[in-house]
Amino acid sequence: MYSLAKKLAGTMKAIIQIESEIVKAKIDQQGEEIILGMEQRRSGLINSVTRDELMVIQTVMNVGRSERGYRYHFNSEDVEIINLPIELNEHELMQKYSYYLIHKTKEELAHGIEYHTLVSSFLKEGIEILKL
Template identity: 60%
Template sequence: MILLARELAGRMRALIAIESEIADTTHRQEDEQAILELEKKRSTQIRSFTRDELLVIQTVMNIGRCERGYRYYANSENPNYYEIIHLPIELNEYELMQKHSYFLVHKTEQELADRIEHYTAVSEQLKEGLAILKL
């Protein structure tokens, strides 16, 4: 599974880039048609992955979400503001992939694609997961 993750690292970074472009376009409040085109491009890219590739991407996202600690600041100006706490990771990359894919193996390709497509923090979790796995 980690070997497939290494092969997919470039495609995961491309997905992160598209989401970054969507965020920039939305922030600049540009043409809504441009945003829709970017979202369609993102959707097409997600749907182009095989089930095994989607399983790996979701696993990397889970690693990015679960293997770090987070400190939330309730009194900040931004209600979603948090800080990542870089806790030591005790498992190796193989053990991490196995641990975080355990329940995902029962998902269909459609379920995995829908989950990734409709989730809003894909880029953030993929970046962190790629960093933890050193991909």
């Protein structure tokens, strides 16, 4: 599974890139058609991969979401990442965080990635933790 994650690093970085373009377009208040086109491009990229590849992408997101500590500040939107020591190696992390994903269909995995609001931040953290 980890070797497939290494192969998919480019795809995950492409998803992150498209999401950053969407955020920038929203900040710059570009037209809805431009933003919709970017969102469709992102959706097409997510839906173009296989079920196994979606499972790996979701696993990397799960690692990024769960293997760090987060501190939320009262009356603030800031979230501080706490770099907790990681005791498992990359293969063990992939196995741990993919355990229940085996029961999901391709559509469920794609939907979970496509409509999650923090995909980029979780993917970035997961890529960093797994050294992809």
